[in-house]
Amino acid sequence: MDLIEAKDVCGDLPDGWEEQVLAAPKWSVKKERLDELLASLAAAPKVKCTARTSEITKLMKKLCQDANIVVVSLAVKGAL
16 A cells, blocks of 8 residues: 555545535435545545545544434445
């Protein structure tokens, strides 16, 4: 894994992405935003750690307490 260049997956996400996820009233909107993150993560074999990556990880922790099981399962996938 040392030979693989780390990719900033947060660069693929729009500005204010974290706020959009938290402020979304419907679970389907949260799911769409989490799908964006998971697509970025799937395309990167190695993730570059940045301050925004840390914030997104904290957001995933918050979303693990969501009432909708679909949002929770996607948040767990995103946190790993």
